[in-house]
Amino acid sequence: MAKLKYTFKTDTLFKMLFTRHQDLLKRLVAELLGIGHESIGRFEVANPEMPPAVLGGKFCRLDINMEVDGQLVNLEIQVRNEGGYPERALFNWARLYSSALPAGDDYLSLPRTVVINIVDFNLFECEEFHSEFRPLETTRHEQLSDRMSLHFFELRKVPVQTGSVDRLLLWLSLFRARTEEELVRIKAMGVPEVEQAIEAYRRITASPEFLEIERQLDKARVTEMYALNQAAQEAAAKATARAAAKWQGVVADREAKLADKDAELERIRAENEELRARLKG
Numbered sequence: 001m002a003k004l005k006y007t008f009k010t011d012t013l014f015k016m017l018f019t020r021h022q023d024l025l026k027r028l029v030a031e032l033l034g035i036g037h038e039s040i041g042r043f044e045v046a047n048p049e050m051p052p053a054v055l056g057g058k059f060c061r062l063d064i065n066m067e068v069d070g071q072l073v074n075l076e077i078q079v080r081n082e083g084g085y086p087e088r089a090l091f092n093w094a095r096l097y098s099s100a101l102p103a104g105d106d107y108l109s110l111p112r113t114v115v116i117n118i119v120d121f122n123l124f125e126c127e128e129f130h131s132e133f134r135p136l137e138t139t140r141h142e143q144l145s146d147r148m149s150l151h152f153f154e155l156r157k158v159p160v161q162t163g164s165v166d167r168l169l170l171w172l173s174l175f176r177a178r179t180e181e182e183l184v185r186i187k188a189m190g191v192p193e194v195e196q197a198i199e200a201y202r203r204i205t206a207s208p209e210f211l212e213i214e215r216q217l218d219k220a221r222v223t224e225m226y227a228l229n230q231a232a233q234e235a236a237a238k239a240t241a242r243a244a245a246k247w248q249g250v251v252a253d254r255e256a257k258l259a260d261k262d263a264e265l266e267r268i269r270a271e272n273e274e275l276r277a278r279l280k281g
Contacts, residue, residue: 002180006205008197009077009120009175012050012213013204015062018075019048021200027193029066029073031168032116032151041069050213065096072096072113077175081121089117089150097147114149118175122156129157129172161189170194 006013018025022045030037046065063076074096078085097113124131131152135144155176161169170191177183187198204210 004178004180004183006214007175007178008201009079009118011062011077012210012217013201014077015050015064016204016210017197017200018064019045020204021196024193024197024200025064025066025075028171029068029075029116031171032075032153033068033073033114034168043068063092068114070111072100072111073116074114075116076118078117078119079121081119081123085117085119085123089115089152093148093150110147112147112149114151116151116153118153118155118172120155120176123152123154127157129154129159165189165191167191167194174198 008014008017018028022043025045026040026043027037030040044067046067047063050062063074066073066075074092076092093113093115096115097110100111100113101107101109131154133150133152134146135148136142137144153172155172158169158172158176161173170186170189171194173182173186174194174197177186183198183201187195
């Protein structure tokens with residue numbers, strides 16, 4: 001099986017493809033949120049650019065912020081479980097939600113804010129691949145507000161699609177695909193927007209612009225890894241030096257105590273000798 005060098009989970013590919021083909025993004029978001037594509041009126045991407053400073057930055061993540069019929073929607077891909085991901089998603093929601101209140105406006109003007117997370121690891125102890133969280137009263141399950149919604153799609157729990165076409169599963173299978181054979185099988189399902197996404201994927205991954213960005217990112221990753229290794233080595237050397245200094249201090253303290261004891265024994269021995277001399281006299 002031919003393994004893909006870049007997948008739909010690759011940050012730069014994800015951002016370039018879906019910001020340059022916003023009708024595909026619109027269809028993807030419609031499936032992820034369970035709404036009709038044709039029912040979406042206003043659809044606008046707020047951050048289509050990929051600034052070089054961001055690409056070279058530490059822990060670079062290229063999410064997409066959108067306005068969908070008055071709602072604020074953030075879409076993010078996460079490949080590695082670095083710990084604390086639910087808290088990170090909640091922080092992203094809070095930052096997006098709080099930034100939507102202009103000075104002097106009423107809190108009721110705050111828009112519904114939705115964070116969508118597609119993750120390539122198991123996050124919750126359940127069989128379902130899709131989880132949505134909202135603020136609810138713990139016993140009555142009464143919703144506090146409709147302004148918060150956090151969606152998580154766990155790719156490793158997505159079932160293999162058989163029989164009739166389920167567009168949501170097909171999109172998620174596209175993100176999960178790791179081999180050329182999987183892309184061919186997905187394309188053979190005959191869903192036009194997914195076919196378009198695969199064709200856009202091929203064009204972008206072959207483009208000089210994308211390859212140059214990936215080259216720069218690889219260089220940045222190597223530089224960052226080298227810096228982290230250097231920092232780790234320096235920290236280990238300092239820890240070793242501190243331990244050695246501490247041990248030297250312990251040894252010196254013990255030697256000083258032994259010297260004191262030796263001096264005390266010598267004093268006692270001298271006193272005994274003096275006492276014997278007096279007794280003989």
